[in-house]
Amino acid sequence: MGFDVVVVGGGVNGLFTALDLSLRGFKVLLLERGSVGSGTSGRMHGLLHSGARYVVTDPRAAVECIEENRIMARIAPHAIEDTGGYFVAIDKDDLDFQEEFISGLRRANIDFRIVDVGEALREEPNLNPEVKAVVEVPDKVVFARDLLFSVAISAYREGALIAQNMEVVGFELNGDKIASIKVKDGYTNDVRRVESDVVVNAAGPWAGHVASLAGVAVDVMPTMGVMVVYQRRLTKRVINRMRKPSDGDILVPYGSTSIMGTTAAIIEDPDSVSISDEDVEFLTSEGSQMVPLLAKINVIRAYASVRPLIKIPGVDTREATRDFMVIKHEKPSNMVTVIGGKFTTGRLVGERLSDEVAKMLGSAKPSITRDYKLFGANLYEDLGELDGSLRSLALSFRGSIDEDRGRVAVLTLLMGEVARDSRRRLGWL
Numbered sequence: 534m535g536f537d538v539v540v541v542g543g544g545v546n547g548l549f550t551a552l553d554l555s556l557r558g559f560k561v562l563l564l565e566r567g568s569v570g571s572g573t574s575g576r577m578h579g580l581l582h583s584g585a586r587y588v589v590t591d592p593r594a595a596v597e598c599i600e601e602n603r604i605m606a607r608i609a610p611h612a613i614e615d616t617g618g619y620f621v622a623i624d625k626d627d628l629d630f631q632e633e634f635i636s637g638l639r640r641a642n643i644d645f646r647i648v649d650v651g652e653a654l655r656e657e658p659n660l661n662p663e664v665k666a667v668v669e670v671p672d673k674v675v676f677a678r679d680l681l682f683s684v685a686i687s688a689y690r691e692g693a694l695i696a697q698n699m700e701v702v703g704f705e706l707n708g709d710k711i712a713s714i715k716v717k718d719g720y721t722n723d724v725r726r727v728e729s730d731v732v733v734n735a736a737g738p739w740a741g742h743v744a745s746l747a748g749v750a751v752d753v754m755p756t757m758g759v760m761v762v763y764q765r766r767l768t769k770r771v772i773n774r775m776r777k778p779s780d781g782d783i784l785v786p787y788g789s790t791s792i793m794g795t796t797a798a799i800i801e802d803p804d805s806v807s808i809s810d811e812d813v814e815f816l817t818s819e820g821s822q823m824v825p826l827l828a829k830i831n832v833i834r835a836y837a838s839v840r841p842l843i844k845i846p847g848v849d850t851r852e853a854t855r856d857f858m859v860i861k862h863e864k865p866s867n868m869v870t871v872i873g874g875k876f877t878t879g880r881l882v883g884e885r886l887s888d889e890v891a892k893m894l895g896s897a898k899p900s901i902t903r904d905y906k907l908f909g910a911n912l913y914e915d916l917g918e919l920d921g922s923l924r925s926l927a928l929s930f931r932g933s934i935d936e937d938r939g940r941v942a943v944l945t946l947l948m949g950e951v952a953r954d955s956r957r958r959l960g961w962l
């Protein structure tokens with residue numbers, strides 16, 4: 534079976550690329566070795582960045598974040614809670630950073646408000662009463678699976694096939710081009726072949742490995758981060774430490790829990806991550822400087838994932854840019870790779886990758902994803918076209934005790950159906 538574009542990787546970057554290209558009229562197949570969201574995107578921290586975190590150290594990433602923060606809130610309102618965020622100064626070093634921070638917010642055009650400490654403590658009674666200064670910014674919370682499944686289902690409805698448990702294990706080259714992609718079926722272990730005019734490598738921290746299968750070197754710096762989940766939601770807003778990005782400086786209220794993160798350690802293999810007691814103690818200790826109650830409530834669990842950062846010799850993990858890079862390879866000349874980025878900027882990555890692919894395929898059609906309401910934004914209305922039994926199961930959540938929790942359940946059901954139908958149409962069932 535032949536495609537215009539095969540996208541490797543079902544994380545935020547690959548999914549938005551598949552959606553963008555389908556909307557431009559291309560025939561698209563997305564291959565994911567596990568399930569959609571099983572990589573870094575389904576294990577992130579939950580913060581839809583306002584960009585404030587990066588205004589001093591990474592101003593380009595900051596500007597991209599604030600623009601995408603506004604777009605995401607428009608196209609995926611169902612997957613976002615508009616909590617707002619506080620940056621809090623706890624000690625003198627934080628206070629010394631405040632002036633530089635505020636100049637950066639102005640330069641990046643991020644709305645902010647200096648909040649009276651008394652008001653901040655009334656609004657967020659669990660904040661450290663010793664807090665010295667507070668700045669409010671438009672941080673938001675993004676529910677990872679809700680967003681990822683919505684993008685995947687939208688891409689499918691626009692014509693893309695989304696195949697899960699299909700791992701790219703090799704490329705066959707003809708001259709300077711990829712002629713076919715070898716894919717291992719995780720259910721049967723069969724190796725199948727797919728043909729495509731262009732291959733997009735959006736394999737996140739595994740992008741270096743996928744590129745190496747085509748004989749190309751790509752400099753990814755896999756950087757692991759740990760997050761700790763606490764039993765209760767302790768704040769209405771995202772709470773950030775007012776200092777240069779460092780370890781343990783963000784607390785995200787995620788549903789009824791609080792999630793504290795994160796750390797940054799370069800690792801060899803993105804498939805082998807480990808979490809130590811010290812990580813949990815460190816994050817609890819840092820977090821409790823902002824919200825002291827954190828040290829007294831139960832830790833439910835911890836999880837970890839790996840950033841696909843751009844490797845630049847001599848630059849360490851915290852200095853490394855959070856921006857992304859689209860690489861158009863010379864050989865194979867029909868492959869494009871992306872590394873870096875944030876969950877927040879996944880739509881923009883999809884747009885830039887698709888611009889590059891459209892150029893390669895001789896199309897001038899522009900991206901329309903910035904104005905495209907994702908499936909799920911009006912979930913129960915969007916269910917209209919489903920077949921009977923799935924539809925009545927999904928609709929049974931509406932008006933019930935589980936209507937809100939039901940959204941991700943319904944999206945999961947639909948995601949399963951999308952993956953099954955994609956396999957059926959590929960003849961791989």
Ligand SMILES: Cc1cc2nc3c(=O)[nH]c(=O)nc-3n(C[C@H](O)[C@H](O)[C@H](O)COP(=O)(O)OP(=O)(O)OC[C@H]3O[C@@H](n4cnc5c(N)ncnc54)[C@H](O)[C@@H]3O)c2cc1C
Pocket residue numbers: 541542543544545546547564565566567568569570571572573574575576577578579580581582699700701702735736737738739743756757758759760794795837838839840841873874875876877878
């Ligand atoms: C600890 C941590 C916290 C973070 N928190 C935030 C946050 O709060 N806000 C934010 O904006 N950003 C955050 N980020 C950054 C953000 O999560 C990542 O930049 C983003 O999710 C990367 O998306 P991706 O699509 O590039 O990679 P991934 O989500 O990893 O997707 C790549 C996919 O490719 C698949 N794959 C790999 N190899 C193959 C193969 N051979 N064949 C087929 N499929 C393959 C993988 O299974 C995976 O699903 C965080 C990152 C980390 C590590």
